[in-house]
Amino acid sequence: MDFPLIAVLAATLTIATPLVWAGLGAIINERAGILNLGIEGTMYAGAFVGFLTASASGSATLGLLAAIIAGALAGSLMGLLTVTLGVNQHVAGIGTTLLLIGACDFSNRILFSAGSQAVTAKFDRLFAGTGFFAQYPMTYLAFLVAAPALWWVLRSSGFGLRLRAVGENPEAADAAGIPVAGTRYTALVLGGALMGTGGAFLTLSLLGSFTLDIVSGRGWICIALIIFGRWKVWPVVAGALLFGFADALQLQLAITPQFGAVPNELLIAFPYLVVIGALAIWGRGVRYPGAYLVPYRRA
């Protein structure tokens, strides 16, 4: 059997897609000085609310819209806790994740007691088969629209400049007339919307159904990718592709006869070993945003 390299590369893009969406959201948050550990829960909320809406309306587009709103609301909650109330960002983020996952699981049980249920509509691949371009629309949007747009916004727009100013030195930004709290709220809402979109990719593109633990730690992987990518768009995208490639490769090698002697446990651990290795090499000596983790209060 010839090794299906093209299929592995195609799977790389698919696996990386939710990481790119959520990773871009995390970049916006963290460049504003907020570590958002609510990312896992926000993706979960996007996955569930998107599924719920698509299931009820029969429209994947409406489902995606609802997921974006759910993500934005989750970002607002993080804003309330970390910007307005000044709560420790680690505690606020983990609390948000636990709350959102618990609320979604509870709602799922109330509404779908029979368990997993297929949605009536999901986004189809643009091209059939296992070829490189057989991808979902949300994959094309992530790589060709969202990532370049955020790169441009952070680099060249006034909002990007204000975002970075607030994340690096909020006192100076405040003195310059930049609304620190408003900018951070905006960052959390926008970032949450992107994270919700990443979660919705799982239910509205990949699977067409919702099951418990559907995000399965992808949000936490994004936290590592942000440090690996040093809060820059293209390195984060590259990190997501690296993880996606390692995961796609191990899935293919696991059923390739020539690799039959390699322990399954080692293959499954391979993508995570790659991330740890990449962090060990490129994650050392990183310079965090100047106001990272620090709530801002005008003196």
Add this chain to the structure above:
Amino acid sequence: MTRGPSAHGASPRWSRRVLGALGTAAIAALVLSGCGGATGADPSSDSAASDLPLVFGAFATPLEEPWDGAIHAALQGAADDGLIRYEHVDNLATADDMERALRDIIGSEDPDLIMGDAFAAEDAVRAVAADFPDTAFAFGSGGAEQAPNFSVFDNWMQDPAYLAGMLAGGLTTTGTIGVIGAMPIPEVNRIVNAFIAGVAETNAGATVTVSFINSFFDPATAKQAAEAAIAGGADVLFAERDGVIAAAEEHELPVFGMMVDQQEQSPDYVVSSLVWSMRPTVEAVVADVVADKFAASNLAEFSFMINGGSFLAPLNTGTVFTIPSELTTLVDERQGAIMDGSFVTIVNEDAPAGSTTLGE
């Protein structure tokens, strides 16, 4: 006149402390609201039904997980049929949670029988059972029974797995079949190995690829594993885990479901499903409890197809592809042999290879 901070009300520092306290309280409330298992009580547990035995379900996972969901469904069905009173608690994710819940249940409810799964908390569950020898325990377990009051069961589904394998072997045109499972543990291995043995009966030269995703709940990875199998040439899939049916539907391939009849998920492509019915196990244990003759035993036989504990769901006659009648005849004959005891499906709990070419 200069006014001090107190004249305006709270000082900035005081305000920050108040806000911080409020925020911490909010977080605590949020976390508490998001944690913990759910409990449920059946309506039949009122005084009118108080003569019925009280059975308590104690589950390590949420009920949405298919394995515990099958136990819960059987107990709920028994309660609906008036055989038992039934209450349950789920999501006892750690050994500490399970042990604390079991001791609370016995102290407050004094049930006649507790059923659940002990895989993640074997020592804790067995310790509680030893402390309360007058309470009957019947738990899913990879270990042996423990006298005097701890019985064990498991999902012994090798028979329907064999029959599904026969169908898969007859349906493949590429000669390659993909299996996607949770992890190489005995209860998964024996199902996968029986499926492969079934393939061998109808397609002696076929190749079966087996992917493990190392998780019971990761449908996205399961789907990617199915995509890898398809890229490797598979044109029939066995979905030991959720997520695979979505891949089969996208690629328009036959697929077999697991635990419950999953035909509804993809009416055009799900050929059949391996179904686990805990009802025979529940009825046997409850009968012993009612007759006051419960003793620790291995309840495995009650999950065998010959006792109605597992079966192959009715073949889907609405698939977009044709299932040859010669193939269904062969499967019917083999099922008959299983039911009359003239054929015994192999039980092999060794981890299957990632790729097995039969006949080599």
